[in-house]
Amino acid sequence: xxxxxxxxxxxxxxxxxxxxxxxxxxxxxxxxxxxxxxxxxxxxxxxxxxxxxxxxxxxxxxxxxxxxxxxxxxxxxxxxxxxxxxxxxxxxxxxxxxxxxxxxxxxxxxxxxxxxxxxxxxxxxxxxxxxxxxxxxxxxxxxxxxxxxxxxxxxxxxxxxxxxxxxxxxxxxxxxxxxxxxxxxxxxxxxxxxxxxxxxxxxxxxxxxxxxxxxxxxxxxxxxxxxxxxxxxxxxxxxxxxxxxxxxxxxxxxxxxxxxxxxxxxxxxxxxxxxxxxxxxxxxxxxxxxxxxxxxxxxxxxxxxxxxxxxxxxxxxxxxxxxxxxxxxxxxxxxxxxxxxxxxxxxxxxxxxxxxxxxxxxxxxxxxxxxxxxxxxxxxxxxxxxxxxxxxxxxxxxxxxxxxxxxxxxxxxxxxxxxxxxxxxxxxxxxxxxxxxxxxxxxxxxxxxxxxxxxxxxxxxx
Numbered sequence: 001x002x003x004x005x006x007x008x009x010x011x012x013x014x015x016x017x018x019x020x021x022x023x024x025x026x027x028x029x030x031x032x033x034x035x036x037x038x039x040x041x042x043x044x045x046x047x048x049x050x051x052x053x054x055x056x057x058x059x060x061x062x063x064x065x066x067x068x069x070x071x072x073x074x075x076x077x078x079x080x081x082x083x084x085x086x087x088x089x090x091x092x093x094x095x096x097x098x099x100x101x102x103x104x105x106x107x108x109x110x111x112x113x114x115x116x117x118x119x120x121x122x123x124x125x126x127x128x129x130x131x132x133x134x135x136x137x138x139x140x141x142x143x144x145x146x147x148x149x150x151x152x153x154x155x156x157x158x159x160x161x162x163x164x165x166x167x168x169x170x171x172x173x174x175x176x177x178x179x180x181x182x183x184x185x186x187x188x189x190x191x192x193x194x195x196x197x198x199x200x201x202x203x204x205x206x207x208x209x210x211x212x213x214x215x216x217x218x219x220x221x222x223x224x225x226x227x228x229x230x231x232x233x234x235x236x237x238x239x240x241x242x243x244x245x246x247x248x249x250x251x252x253x254x255x256x257x258x259x260x261x262x263x264x265x266x267x268x269x270x271x272x273x274x275x276x277x278x279x280x281x282x283x284x285x286x287x288x289x290x291x292x293x294x295x296x297x298x299x300x301x302x303x304x305x306x307x308x309x310x311x312x313x314x315x316x317x318x319x320x321x322x323x324x325x326x327x328x329x330x331x332x333x334x335x336x337x338x339x340x341x342x343x344x345x346x347x348x349x350x351x352x353x354x355x356x357x358x359x360x361x362x363x364x365x366x367x368x369x370x371x372x373x374x375x376x377x378x379x380x381x382x383x384x385x386x387x388x389x390x391x392x393x394x395x396x397x398x399x400x401x402x403x404x405x406x407x408x409x410x411x412x413x414x415x416x417x418x419x420x421x422x423x424x425x426x427x428x429x430x431x432x433x434x435x436x437x438x439x440x441x442x443x444x445x446x447x448x449x450x451x452x453x454x455x456x457x458x459x460x461x462x
Contacts, residue, residue, distance in 0.1 A: 146451020
């Protein structure tokens, strides 16, 4: 006779929403959490795993990931396998991947699913990057595929997006996107930069003696991000759309968005691990080139205060798996972006706790809030009966070091090379199966596609 449960997680401090770390055991069956019970309660499980002294959190969710060798669409098995291995090693159990194409996403969706299925260590969903009138005509079809969040590059004017195969657009197209999104209960994730101003500062080529990251910050100053974020947030209020401001990097941008939030609530803020841990003096140099740039230390400090105050909804990685050979150039020629999936949870958790940020606030930002905003809650983002058994088990007393090797990415580098953390990821469980066990990746590649009917205010019930 088979056991009624597949797995029992016993002995750990289990983070329960609203209660915090609790002395309970978890019972898992058919990929879901079937019971949250006291230590003394008897239950027959096929396997019991003792995690005494460890912290058990809901698996992290990375809402901002780019896959594929050209970062547009994952096409090969290794596009999914290597980067999802990085995620699993870092306690991420679900990622939302941006697909970018000027063609119809109906075909791109099928290709991406083929690359991901049977190759991804973790669950996944998609955002689509909108760039053509045909994309808007097919908006309802995309929603029918379970995609309810869409990106728009505000900086793709003229031929700025040509290197990624995307046409130029303008604010009228953005307005149409926002209006269409509001009609369908979707959410728009704009890349906010005023490219006309960026071009002006880029052409001026500032003082390079300040170091590569300081030069790059000067070429794309914080106010060009803030101006664009404020503009799209205001147009969201006009159209009734939900907007998720991706990779918010600066005090100016947060304050600009907050001014719009004061009169219109459906605007949400994402920051990224790099903006919480790196600054313009970082030893990573050109490896940390990204758009928007990493900012001076005072912006890092402000973002943590905003994080603690609940102004930051979610943390993403903006993971980009281009090979390191694309970075080993001068600051002007190197590609922007870098791998960050594996560091999302450990870096944010370690730095947040060091600063005295509550565990509740950190879990909300790295898991729960993203699940709610992107229409996956309570299936994802929480430890509750009926939720997917997506868990990360951490040893808070076992130091670890970030290296390119431990990150597993095909990019073969990390801007956090050599960073020492006071904690380590022991197990990552996705749908009741170990993707990482005792710190070692397993052969489990049963990550599933997660369709999402709505995002933003519609997902929140607003």
